[in-house]
Amino acid sequence: MPQDRQALRQHLRQQRRALSPEQQRQASQALAHTLINQSEIAQAKTIALYLANDGEPNLMPLIRLLWQQHKTLVLPVMDPSDPKQILFQRFAPDTAMVNNRYGIAEPAWTESEILHREQIELMLMPLVGFDEQGNRLGMGAGYYDRYLAGESPRPLLVGCAHEIQRLERLDREPWDIPLDAVVTPKRWLTVR
Ligand SMILES: Nc1ncnc2c1ncn2[C@@H]1O[C@H](COP(=O)(O)OP(=O)(O)OP(=O)(O)O)[C@@H](O)[C@H]1O
Ligand SMILES: [Mg+2]
Numbered sequence: 336m337p338q339d340r341q342a343l344r345q346h347l348r349q350q351r352r353a354l355s356p357e358q359q360r361q362a363s364q365a366l367a368h369t370l371i372n373q374s375e376i377a378q379a380k381t382i383a384l385y386l387a388n389d390g391e392p393n394l395m396p397l398i399r400l401l402w403q404q405h406k407t408l409v410l411p412v413m414d415p416s417d418p419k420q421i422l423f424q425r426f427a428p429d430t431a432m433v434n435n436r437y438g439i440a441e442p443a444w445t446e447s448e449i450l451h452r453e454q455i456e457l458m459l460m461p462l463v464g465f466d467e468q469g470n471r472l473g474m475g476a477g478y479y480d481r482y483l484a485g486e487s488p489r490p491l492l493v494g495c496a497h498e499i500q501r502l503e504r505l506d507r508e509p510w511d512i513p514l515d516a517v518v519t520p521k522r523w524l525t526v527r
Contacts, residue, residue, distance in 0.1 A: 338506045344475055347464045350499050351390030359393060362497055365520035367396040370459075373523055375491060375516070379456035381407040383423050383490065388439050389474075391461045392495055392520070402428055409450050411478070412441045421478045423455060424448045452482070458490040460514070465494050469514040469526035470505035483512040491515050 354362070370376050382401065387393040401408055407425065413435050414420035424441070425448040432440045442448065460479055464472035471494055473479055483489055494517040507513065517524045 340472060340475070340506075343472060343502070344463050347472070347500055347502075348389060351463075351497060354390055354497065354499075359390070362520040363393040363396050366392050366394065366495065366518060367400060369518060369520070369523055370397050371400050373518075375457060375493070376401075379406070379491070381409070381450065381454055381456050383409045383411070383455045383458040385411060385459065385461045385495075386440055387461075388437070390497075392497060394459065394495070398426075407450075409455060410442055412444060412449075415444055419476075419478075419481065421482055422449050423452075423482075425450065452490070453488050455490040457493060459493050459495045459518075462494045462496055462500065464500050464502050464505055465496055465514065465517050466502050466505040467517075467524060467526070468504075469494075469517070470507050471511065471514050472502075472505055477510065480510050480512050484510065493518055 376382070384394050384398065385391070398408060409423040410426045411421040412424045414422050424445065426442055431443040433443045435441045460471070462471050462473055492512065492515045494514040496517060496519050498519045498521055513526070515527055517526065
């Protein structure tokens with residue numbers, strides 16, 4: 336029987352939002368520690384990440400460490416010429432930010448600061464649910480799947496999650512782009 340993706344999303348998002356501020360703080364520190372010591376991160380010069388929303392793990396402690404290492408960081412921004420698309424724009428300590436239509440902060444639109452997909456070596460992706468085969472359930476808009484569709488080289492895809500977001504098995508739809516690895520506060524899991 337196919338899974339009810341909407342029901343799964345509701346349940347998992349509720350669990351994620353129910354984590355206490357202390358649990359969130361510990362998760363955030365543990366993720367920063369794991370990721371800053373991970374060879375895939377050390378080797379990547381240009382990294383995409385996200386600003387936490389809806390109980391997602393907060394990457395700000397990691398972001399500060401990566402800035403100290405002079406990494407190029409990019410965040411998703413809504414494409415002003417296509418509401419179904421995201422693009423990735425440079426994010427530096429002095430980048431001016433605005434709230435997008437989801438109330439999430441993003442770099443103020445500056446076309447010259449948009450990077451091509453081929454320039455991004457590693458992408459830390461938010462998710463609602465994952466399994467150990469690298470299947471990913473997102474918020475349901477398909478932004479990441481659309482961004483990553485097609486033939487040109489893809490960054491190394493790393494899902495970023497709390498342990499409670501793990502499912503035994505998640506259906507993969509034809510358009511779903513699977514993860515190469517998943518990181519939680521407890522572990523780094525290479526899928527392929
Ligand atoms: N490459 C694509 N081209 C066109 N439509 C797509 C593509 N990828 C996904 N979609 C559409 O987006 C919708 C949502 O996809 P899906 O349920 O996989 O979202 P998600 O992976 O949970 O979200 P997100 O990627 O934003 O985190 C689907 O109905 C699908 O048809
Ligand atoms: Mg998907």
